[in-house]
Amino acid sequence: MNIILLGPPGAGKGTQAQRLVANRGMVQLSTGDMLRAAVAKGTPVGQRAKEVMAAGELVSDAIVSALIGEHLDASRDKGAIFDGFPRTAHQAEALEMLLAERGRTLDHVIELVVDEEALVDRITGRSTCASCGAPYHDTFHVPKVAGTCDICGGHEFKRRPDDNEQTVRTRMAEYRAKTAPILPYYEEKGLVRRVDGMASVEEVAAAIDAILDG
Numbered sequence: 001m002n003i004i005l006l007g008p009p010g011a012g013k014g015t016q017a018q019r020l021v022a023n024r025g026m027v028q029l030s031t032g033d034m035l036r037a038a039v040a041k042g043t044p045v046g047q048r049a050k051e052v053m054a055a056g057e058l059v060s061d062a063i064v065s066a067l068i069g070e071h072l073d074a075s076r077d078k079g080a081i082f083d084g085f086p087r088t089a090h091q092a093e094a095l096e097m098l099l100a101e102r103g104r105t106l107d108h109v110i111e112l113v114v115d116e117e118a119l120v121d122r123i124t125g126r127s128t129c130a131s132c133g134a135p136y137h138d139t140f141h142v143p144k145v146a147g148t149c150d151i152c153g154g155h156e157f158k159r160r161p162d163d164n165e166q167t168v169r170t171r172m173a174e175y176r177a178k179t180a181p182i183l184p185y186y187e188e189k190g191l192v193r194r195v196d197g198m199a200s201v202e203e204v205a206a207a208i209d210a211i212l213d214g
């Protein structure tokens with residue numbers, strides 16, 4: 001099964017993708033994570049992406065489509081969760097070609113429907129475990145034991161440089177202008193499933209499970 005998780009910054013794409021990885025063994029393909037890894041390593045792609053990401057704007061379609069192409073085959077057996085990709089009409093076309101070349105298809109496009117104002121609080125309170133990347137939130141999702149990751153027991157947590165209010169507003173504007181308009185393309189194909197992304201993490205997960213098992 002191959003699915004897209006679609007929604008604005010902070011909608012919960014990464015949180016839900018990681019649950020699907022843990023519970024179903026699916027493979028998360030997050031272009032944001034791939035780009036952050038490239039920035040951290042200082043690769044040519046990372047050098048080109050760094051400032052664009054810090055400004056909250058979109059990295060070029062060619063770069064992110066190539067990244068997905070490089071990582072796609074790792075998800076052949078267990079299925080892919082596309083997290084943060086596609087984000088433009090060109091990327092949607094690129095994905096269709098990449099899948100078709102491999103004889104694969106999309107099963108669901110899951111839209112996390114959210115209230116944008118609430119997302120600013122979600123994003124500015126977000127942190128992740130520095131060792132395993134598990135996501136947390138200062139208010140909505142704290143570790144069971146303070147300062148200790150539930151998943152790996154790590155004690156260090158980090159925050160993203162683009163998680164400040166000004167950049168978040170730009171990221172949301174980019175979503176509205178370039179990403180939301182690809183929904184009708186998938187609606188025509190009958191692939192869009194809507195989930196209330198304002199419900200709790202567990203309720204959202206249950207709704208996604210119902211779609212995947214339905």
Ligand code: AP5
Pocket residue numbers: 007008009010011012013014015016031032033035052053054056057058059060061064083084085086087091122123125126127135136137138140141171197198199200201202204
């Ligand atoms: P990317 O990394 O994809 O960021 P994003 O889309 O802005 O989304 P986020 O990762 O911020 O949010 P999320 O939906 O994953 O939410 P999360 O689960 O963490 O992209 C970053 C940048 O890279 C882009 O701006 C762009 O520059 C570039 N880029 C990436 N892909 C690209 C592409 N395809 N094309 C061009 N450029 C690209 O949750 C957020 C917080 O809320 C967490 O703290 C979490 O614990 C909490 N939370 C989650 N769910 C709930 C819930 N149900 N209730 C309460 N709290 C919740």
Ligand code: MG
Pocket residue numbers: 013014015032084
């Ligand atoms: Mg994410």
